[in-house]
Amino acid sequence: MVKEISVKSETKSGYSNVAVHVRLGRISFDDALVRQEESILRWRTAGSGLPVIFSLEHEPVITCGRSTSDGNLLLPESEYKNRGIDVRRIDRGGDVTWHGPGQAVVYPIIVLREHSLRATEWVELLEQAMIDTCADFDVHAFRREGLRGCFTDAGKIGAVGTAVKAGGITKHGIAFNVCPDLDNFAIIVPCGISDHPVTRLSDLCEPAPDFDAVVTGLVSHISELLGLSTKIV
DSSP: OOOOOOOOOOOBTTBOSEEEEEEEEEEOHHHHHHHHHHHHHHHHHHSOSOSEEEEEEESSEEEEOTTOOGGGBOSOHHHHHHTTOEEEEOSSSSOEEEEOTTEEEEEEEOBGGGGTOOHHHHHHHHHHHHHHHHHHTTOOEEOOTTOOSEEETTEEEEEEEEEEETTTEEEEEEEEESSOOGGGGGGBOGGGOOSSOBOOGGGTSSSOOOHHHHHHHHHHHHHHHHTOEEEEO
């Protein structure tokens, strides 16, 4: 049974009840990381600028979370580089995954205590936002016991990988497959899961979904579950 999560935000000085949605377009992983870290630094030094939600597509990159087993990288790192795919070992939870064109990535930077959330509840909220977005396109999605992410009968469609920094500030977020080339997932063991295939929304609904509409849905559902309104800049 899918657990519904609804959280109300209580504002304090500097923390807004409006999430600023920043569309970054197609951007490298490194540049997107800088944008996240700048937002965190601004909050810590000036007490302003949060919550913010970044939406984007990454240039091709494989990210390895804290739980990554090297055996889930099926090629030498030099071969990924030869194929134009960066490899980054980063501070989020989870195993290895691929990001690139056709995949909607959303990085919400919030302060968990402002929403009375624990880290596990934050992950569940992000999963719920992806489940709700699938429902917007008449696709049934759900969680799988013992696994993280968003699943459909055809396979896993969305991944969650977050970090919670000092002060309960979140970093990283979700990756949702709208219309990527699924062959990119064949060169890794995605999220360390070998017994569930990877799928994409464009294979599960007709007509093919509009990418921006999917992004808007993901951001809107995250904001609603947090009890926030959204402002696009």
